[in-house]
Every structure is written in C-alpha cells, then in structure tokens.
Amino acid sequence: MDLDAFSDVHSGEWARLKTLSTRRRISGAEADELVRLYQAVATHLSMIRSSAPDPVLISQLSQTLNRARTTIAGAHEPAWRDVQRFLLVSLPAALFRLRWWIHAVTFGCVILAVISGIWVATTPQGLAAIGTPSYRQEYVDNAFASYYDPGAGFAAVVWTNNAWIAAQCIAFGISGIWPVFMLVQNAVSVGAIGGMMAHYGELGMFLKLIAPHGLLELTSIFVAGAAGLKIFWTLVDPGPRPRSRALAEEGRALFTVAGGLVITLAVSGLIEGFVTGSTLPWWLKIAIGALALGAFWVYVLVLGRRAVADGATGDLDADLTGSTQPVAA
Template structure:
C-alpha cells in the first residue's frame, strides 16, 4: 500500500470512526440486554447507522484499504445486521430458539467463510502432515514410533484388527462418548488457545496432530487392519477433524490480530477478533460433541461397512455444503435488503 493511500485510509478512519463506535456500542448493548430494552431513540438510530457503515464497508473494499479495517467493518455490519434484521426484530421468533437458529443457520457458516484464509491455512497445516505421516508410515511402519508411543499403537492395532462385528454395549458407548469429548475438546482447545502466541502455538498443534493421526492410520493399515480403521473413522471424521481445523484456524486468526493489528492497539484488536471468532469456536465445540456421539454409538457398531461408508460420505457432503453455502444470499454473505447492504465493488 502506498503512503498516499495509507494517509487516505487514516483520514477516512478518523472521519467515520465516531459512527462506527456508535453502532458498535448500540449493537453490543442490544446483544447484551435485548433490543426491546433499548431506548426508542437508540432503536431509531440503529438502522441509519447500519446503512451508513455498510456504505463505508463498500467504500473501504473499493479503495482496497487494509485487511484489518475491512475485517472490522465486516464484523461490525454482520453483528449489527443480526440485531437490526435478526429474529428479535421480527417478533423474536420465539426468543431464544430464534437466536439459536440464527446463529447456526447464518452466523456460524458466515464466520467460517469470513475467516477463510485462516481456515484454509489451518486445513493445510493439518492435512498435509496427516498425508505425510500416513504415507511415510506405510513405507516404513517404524516411522510411527517416532511420532506416537509404541505403547499406544499396538493396542490400537489389536482393537482394529478384531473389527466391529460384535458391536459395543450401550454402557461402553456412553463411556467412550465421554472419553471422546474429553480428548477431542482438549485437542481443539489447545489448537485455539495457543494461537495467542502469534498463531505459532496453533500451527504447532495442527501439524503435530495431523502428523500423529496420519501415522496412526498408516501404522494400523500397515498391520492389515486398514479397512477397519477407515470404516471406523469415515462416520465421524468430517465433524471431528473439521472441528479441529476450525479451532486451529480460529487460533491463527487470534494470533494474526496481535501480529498485524493495523491502526488499532493490539489489545483492542485482540478483543475485537476474539468477539468475532467466538461463534466459530462455539460451532466447533458443538461439532466435536456430535462427532463424539457418532464415534461412540455408530462408528464402533456392527452396522454393515457399506452402510457406514455411505453414511459417512453423506455426512461429509452435508458438512461441506453447510459451511460453504448456509446463510448465503444472492448478494453474498452480506445479506442484501434494498439499500441496507453495500454493493460489491467491481
């Protein structure tokens, strides 16, 4: 970015910042107390402020201002849109149920797409080592012992070699569900929380877990139980591995807000990014709980392999379609409603 454009951006920010802060304050208060508890004057101010900030977003995108500024305006307009045009503005759609529906159908998938660069980087940091660990272990099974303790690999191999024709008892399934939740949430939490170190902690845990899981898969396959472990994983893998990637991508985003805060103080940049990314972290947590239930009660069941593969493939397609398309409108992720949303810059 040239010096001239930087100065233009600074002038633009200084001129428009009071309205951004006003909308931000009203949005936060409405989210905390509910829009019906706001003063009438405050409610009347929100719609014009929202339209004005949408116009600022369009101008910032057209002028190719810095990513932190555009991201901030995107987050502000998305949050304000939920308040102004969300469930509570249409009779609340049964209150809490409407807000939950709004979060799942709109806010979560939009937030994932909004931070797509971080999510794609997290996917690469996880799945490239995953593939590498699997291939290297298939070529040389002893490679797995450098990544995963041998004391863990051998019992796993024996368990998968037995197969799942006998299924599991209901009590065993409930116990394993609790274990999977504990284990997977712990992994995802580390992938997210350690992003505070400039994103390096998240990157490390993504690479480590990708390499470890790939090595486990490769080792079990090298011992003749590859089909069993693949059939076991396919049922819940899209939710479990997807959630770990989303948690890691959220951690990378947190780290980047500290490394490149733009015009904002680092603490302010961190606070805003944490608020914006929270919906992704919450969604990833729900995905992990769903994956744990499937892993405990379905993946290890005696259902036919063909059925498990079909169910797993269908779930993968549904998860991918949900993340890519849920909450979209004809005008993209910033839902258009007359003049309420900015036009896409050409």
C-alpha cells in the first residue's frame, strides 16, 4: 500500500468524521453520515494496520474512531460488568503473572526476618540495638499486646499505614531501590521484634498476635514489593517489546495489582481491628487468618490461571490503550 496516496484519497473522510464527532448537536442526516463514515474509517484503519502500520497515523485514526464511537453510542458509564471483569479477570491475571516474583520476595523477606530475629534473641549486641532494658521490658509486658486495640478506628489506621507502604513500593518501584528498602526495613523490624519477644520468653504471644492478620497483611506487602521490582526489571529487560511500550503495559497491569491490594489490605485491617485483639479463642483467630490467606492464593491460582489462559494480562482493554506498532516476537 502507498500510504501517502491512500491518505490523500481518504483524508477528507477522516477530517469530516472528526468534525462530526466534535459537534454537540447533529441533524438526522449528519447522524447517518457519522455512522457511515465511522464504518468506512474503521475499515481504513484495519487496512493500514495490516499493510502499512504507521504508528502516528494509527494513533490519530484510533482517537478519531473512539470519539466517534462515543458520539454514536453515548459516553461509557461504569457498570457492574466492569467491576466484575476487574475482580474475575484483570486482577487475578495480573497477580498470577506476578506469582513467582511474590514467592521470591516472600522467601527473601522471611529469611531476612528469621536472621534478624535470631541475632536479636541470641546476642547482646542485637538485643541492645532494640533499646534500653527498661524500654524492652515495658514493650514486652504491655506495649506489644496493648497495641491491638479492637475497633473500627484502629482498623482504619492500620489500613492507611499499610496501604501507604504498598503504594510506595509500586509507585517508586521503577527505581529498583525503594521497594528493596521498604521490604528490608519491614522484614528486619518484624524479625527484631519477634527476636526480642523470644528472648523474654514471649515468642508464643508474638506469634498469636501477629498470625491472625499478619499472614494476609505481610503477603500484601510482599505483593506490592514484587510489583515494584517487576516494573524495574521491565525497564532493565523489556524483552522483544520496545522499552516504552513494555513499561506502559506492565505499569498499567501492576496498577491493577495496586487496586487489588486496597481490598486485601482492607481485609487484613478488619482482621487486625476486630479479630486479633478480640476475646475469640486463639485457635479461631489464627484459623481466620489462615483462611484469608488461603482464599487469596486460591483466587490467584484458580481464577488467575484461567484468565491468563484466555489471554488476559491485567492491562486495560485494547480499545482503551490505543494502538501500538507491531513488533517481531
């Protein structure tokens, strides 16, 4: 196809479609013309994509067609099917594609927390790094347990704090440094507190107060860290895609993950606010936490595998992302 000649022949139709699409009011005859031109320009776009994929022209025609489609069909209104697609397709697909990163981050953080805990529990230097003897005794005897004050206010504070940590891991993930810093800081902190509690013979209390909400809460933080590191690695190694396109596609998919973490952190915040500090039996509290974590992984592995097999990635639908230049695999 001679793209210049094709453009010269049809540019008038493209301009007319653009003009009609921007009018607030059109007559009946103009509405018929708008539909006819929409169909014709959609055919032109298909021909250009298959024969002479010029990314600039493809983008311009895609925008014109999107505007015309809105004029013809009306503005898109959020509907239950959009929420349904997000929860059943986009989010599980994005999490499933991230699963090995999540496993790697979880393994690294657990190992780091265990090392930190052993160092604090078994060495004078590690214990001294936590604070003075009076501070440590007060923390073990009162502060740790009293922190978990049941109620909606406490749950909201917990959710806000954890959501902020997760948002930083994803938003600054492209740096490659900030997610690692946040993950290391969190792992060392949790491990050190556990080590201090173990030194004073209260490891059981530590695990009972951490386990109900911590299983899902910490997993959510690991997911956020994995998402941030994944976007950094896409910058380093975009694969066969152009780097800008790879970053755009993976970035949109990982912000889908960020939306999902709002939900998982809300659930863990509710457990921490209403279960951890409650009068329920400890076995039931831990069972609730384990059930929440198990439900998360069943959701990821079952729905995510199915969604990815159907071609979903967690990215926006093709008609919302614009056209991209084809690349060889």
